[in-house]
Amino acid sequence: MTATPTSSRLVDLFEYGLDAPICLTWELTYACNLSCAHCLSSSGRRDPRELSTAKAKAVIDELEAMQVFYVNIGGGEPTVRPDFWELLDHATNHHVGVKFSTNGVRITRETAERLAGNDYVDVQVSLDGATADVNDAVRGPGSYATALRALEHLAAAGMRNFKISVVCTRHNIPQLDDFKALADRFGAQLRLTRLRPSGRGADVWDDLHPTAGQQRELYDWLLAHGDNVLTGDSFFHLAGYGQALPGLNLCGAGRVVCLIDPVGDVYACPFAIHEEFLAGNVRAPGGFSRVWRDSELFRRLRTPQHGGACASCAFYDTCKGGCMAAKFFTGLPLDGPDPECVQGHGEKLLTLRPVGGSGLPKPSGDHSHRTGAPVRDCVEDPLAGLRLTPKEENGAHG
Amino acid sequence: MTAMDLDRAWDLHPQVSVRPEPFGALLYHFGTRRLSFLKDRRLLAVVQALADAPTARAACLAAGLAEDELSRYGRALAVLAQSSMVVGRTS
DSSP: OEEEOSSTTHHHHHTTOOSSOSEEEEEEESBOSOOOTTOTTOOBSOOTTOOOHHHHHHHHHHHHHTTOOEEEEEESOGGGSTTHHHHHHHHHHTTOEEEEEEOSTTOOHHHHHHHHTOTTEEEEEEOSOSSHHHHHHHHOTTHHHHHHHHHHHHHHTTOOSOEEEEEEOTTTGGGHHHHHHHHHHHTOEEEEEEOOSOTTHHHHHHHHSOOHHHHHHHHHHHHHHGGGSBOTTTTGGGGGGSSOOSSOOSOOBTTTBOEEOTTSEEESSTTOOSGGGEEEETTSTTHHHHHHHHOHHHHHHTSOOOOGGGTTOTTHHHHTTOOHHHHHHTTOOTTSOOTTOTTSHHHHHHHTSOGGGTTOOOOSOOOOOSSOSSOOTTOOOTTTTOOOOOSOTTSSOO | OOOOOTTSOEEEOTTEEEEEETTEEEEEETTTTEEEEEOSHHHHHHHHHGGGSSSHHHHHHHTTOOGGGHHHHHHHHHHHHHTTSEEEOOO
16 A cells, blocks of 8 residues: 555554555455465465355445455465456445456466456556566466466456555565566556465565565565555565665554454454464454454454563664564564564564474464375466365355 | 646546545545545545536635645645546536
């Protein structure tokens, strides 16, 4: 999100929360054709309890009433839901803008044209390597080709400023300029986000998260590119280097953002799918708005946070202690430094953890494909590994 | 930054959504996908009065502003015009 506050301290008011989220993430399904090694929602198989079409539309109507400007739709792979296009139209017809993330599997020439014709839709194509080898090592064989084909269709349909969304890893930080060139080639905008140790990301975080030197490289690169490269405000822990990056520079969990998962559970943020951060469910009486306004968890997150071990650090005012989810899933105290604290305070704590990852919190659910993730090299079908469940989608549940 | 012409008609851009908040309001422009904030409720009242007022000055006065507040609120409107949140109205 690009924010231009009329007063620099206005952001302080956000710490007390808003009447409704500015935007929220809504994961429509846990089903996915891919098995990305770092999937933050441990997606793969559809959950039989996922919201029905009717219930999903009711949630959209509620978001309209709350004047939520737009939803970030994700998954899983949202476009494999048979009612995806129906829900997209329902949202944009009801003044709820849609920005959705996709691996590109269902972006054909026809769907690209449909998207280009809707002013209230934005598309983010996920790509975690500027080359097939780097991308496919994390996202699975063939995923680079799928994404590139989607980008070509979107560009050909006349879609402008769609996003190429990259999770920054140790292996793709050296490709930042290549990503930018790729985005420019398609008339797209580059969006870089932070690798979180959430979902399956916890299993690969130690090996994939950027080194300290790469973090500095990323920070300098982002400063040089300013507003032209989007970050979803996900690198505010880098503000500890000195100058803050563009954006809100604050943990928005439960204050300005939250997550609705495929079964309707509401979490403080997309990277915190764990009962510790579960605020309620949209199916409960009062729906989503009651969860947003009254959940005990959200009320607590909206009270002033204290620096804890970070309080005496000169940079606490800029980095605010970093990302709650990153701390939680690496087993660090929530009122201490971020595991990737640029002053090195987190690294020290990480070395003190018990070996073997015992005692680390596990995500609430795991919808990973049961049959050998990642999908084997020999499987070329883009839907390989996807278990399609017959038409329960619009059934009685929900 | 060019000054706001208070003596002409203005309106919110048709692709802008306004959401009142305790501190003022949030504005979201679906065309530029930019978010802005109104830091007080009186500025919100001015913005909401634009569509029905013959001039921005009239909208300010309708929102209860005093003459000596016009330049300050005019500057706030100019910021909004610069980011296309507020646009000139011809009818």
